[in-house]
Each structure stands twice: as structure tokens, then as C-alpha cells.
Amino acid sequence: MHFQWYPGHMTKARRMMQENIKLIDLIIELVDARIPFSSRNPDIDEMGKNKARLILLNKADLAEDALNDEWIDFFRKKGYSAVKVNSKKGGGIKSIQSVIQEACKEKTERDRKRGILNRPVRAMVVGIPNVGKSTFINALAGKACAKTGNKPGVTRGKQWIRLNKNVELLDTPGILWPKFEDQAVGLKLAFIGSIKDEILQTEELAAELVKFLNSEYQGVLEEKYGLDNVQDAYAALREIAENRHCLVRGSELDTEKASSILLEDFRSGKLGRITLEKPETERQDRVE
Numbered sequence: 001m002h003f004q005w006y007p008g009h010m011t012k013a014r015r016m017m018q019e020n021i022k023l024i025d026l027i028i029e030l031v032d033a034r035i036p037f038s039s040r041n042p043d044i045d046e047m048g049k050n051k052a053r054l055i056l057l058n059k060a061d062l063a064e065d066a067l068n069d070e071w072i073d074f075f076r077k078k079g080y081s082a083v084k085v086n087s088k089k090g091g092g093i094k095s096i097q098s099v100i101q102e103a104c105k106e107k108t109e110r111d112r113k114r115g116i117l118n119r120p121v122r123a124m125v126v127g128i129p130n131v132g133k134s135t136f137i138n139a140l141a142g143k144a145c146a147k148t149g150n151k152p153g154v155t156r157g158k159q160w161i162r163l164n165k166n167v168e169l170l171d172t173p174g175i176l177w178p179k180f181e182d183q184a185v186g187l188k189l190a191f192i193g194s195i196k197d198e199i200l201q202t203e204e205l206a207a208e209l210v211k212f213l214n215s216e217y218q219g220v221l222e223e224k225y226g227l228d229n230v231q232d233a234y235a236a237l238r239e240i241a242e243n244r245h246c247l248v249r250g251s252e253l254d255t256e257k258a259s260s261i262l263l264e265d266f267r268s269g270k271l272g273r274i275t276l277e278k279p280e281t282e283r284q285d286r287v288e
């Protein structure tokens, strides 16, 4: 399997990130609750040192809740502030403002000692593509989010969304490039749809997902698609094609179509709440 994040994109994203980080106090980093490890780019730790840090486990609605809690514990033990959210439905969003204050309390205290009072915290949302940055900003900022930068007569440049008197948010999120020197990480990014399907073999990807579900979420495939035999991943895809009447040329099984159905069902939560990674180091790579 072959995928890559083009170096040109990466250099540009990194440069933008470095410039924007200079302007802010707090980095709000979104990770995908289904793969909190693989959807992080650890370079952000180096770029964001000396900044307050908040990790949001986004799309928490798609991941197993007990594991969401384990991941929150894991990140907190590492010294980050961390909470789970569902940006799409607004779950967890209300408490974010107080979480932001809490994450920045050391900075606010330092300011206070230097006689600086009531200076708003400036924050930026960062994360890999598709993790939910825009959805989160919209959920948090609501109407205040309307962009003004590109309208005629309005000064261009950085736009800050004032969330309240204590917090301002940069209106454009920082894009982190996915990092996957490790193929297992790339595979998981592909499962959740963070890497474009066009550059991957859909069937191969779906077969890998069947293998994972077989070992970690037994019964899910049998129940969803009425499968009898899920031990052989490609046979399982043929059976899905049969049961879902995916045919080409009238009679041949369209396993490509069946693969897309499986991937889409997983990505949209139709297979249930599924987490691909556990926080304990030795089990971080549940998908081999």
C-alpha cells in the first residue's frame, strides 16, 4: 500500500504553523477519538513548546466511550489539558470556554504578577485534515465566526474571533500534516478517510478493516451484513457484495462497491462506536 503527504504541502503547512504559533498563547489540538495516537502529528510538541496546550478528542461520538475516557486520562497524565467533544452535535462544546481558562491559568497568573490584567487569551485550533477543525470553530464561535477578511474595504490579515472578554480565537485553523512513516499509522488514517481513497486500493483497505474488526469487534460484521464467514477477509467482502446485491455486468460480484460500503459504514458510525487504538503503549498499534 502506498501513500504520501507531498513535501511541498508539508513545508507550507509547517511555515504557516510556525508563524501563527508566535501570535498565540494556547494551542487547541484536535485529534480523532478513533485514532488519537495516529491522528496526532508529534511535531506540534516541538513547535508549541512554551505554549499552553489543550487536546480535544473530537468525533467522540464515533469512538467507544470507555476508551475515550482512557485516552483523556492518558493525555492528562502527559500534562495536557484534555476533553472529549462531538463538534458536529455540539456535545462538550459548552464547557470548552472554562476548559480554555483552566488550560491557560499559568499564563494568566504570570500576567497578573506582571500587572497585566484582563488580557484575553489568544488561541488557535490545529489538527490534520478532516479531523473537524472548521466544524469545531463553527460550533464554538457560532455566528461570531463570520469572516470579514475577504470583503472589500476590510483590512486583510489575521482575523480574531472574540469568544468572550477572556478568549480570542484565530479564525483560520492550522493544518497539521499527517505523519505516517509507520505503515500501521497510514493504514489507520486511511480507515477513517483522512488519506484520499483514490491513492489507495479500496479492496485492500477494506480487507484490512475486516481483519481488524474480526479480531477486536467480533460479531459486528456478522450482524451488520448477515455474514457467515468472516475469517477470510476477501471472502467476507464477496459475501457483503452478494448480500447487498453489488453486481457488475449483471452477475459478477462487485467487491469494489462492497468495500466502499463497508468503509463508508465504518466512517459514518453505522457499524457502531469503534476505536482503533488503545492508550497503553504496548497496545497502541491494535491494527498491525
Ligand code: G4P
Pocket (backbone or CB within 6 Å): 058, 059, 060, 061, 062, 085, 086, 087, 088, 089, 127, 128, 129, 130, 131, 132, 133, 134, 135, 136
Ligand atoms: P477540517 O476543518 O479539520 O478539515 O474538518 P471539517 O470541520 O471539515 O470536518 C470534516 C468532517 O468531519 C465533516 O463531515 C464534519 O461534519 C465531520 N465532523 C466534525 N466533527 C465531528 C464530530 O465530532 N463527530 C462526527 N460524527 N463528525 C464530525 P463531512 O462528511 O465532510 O461533512 P458533512 O457530511 O458533515 O456535511
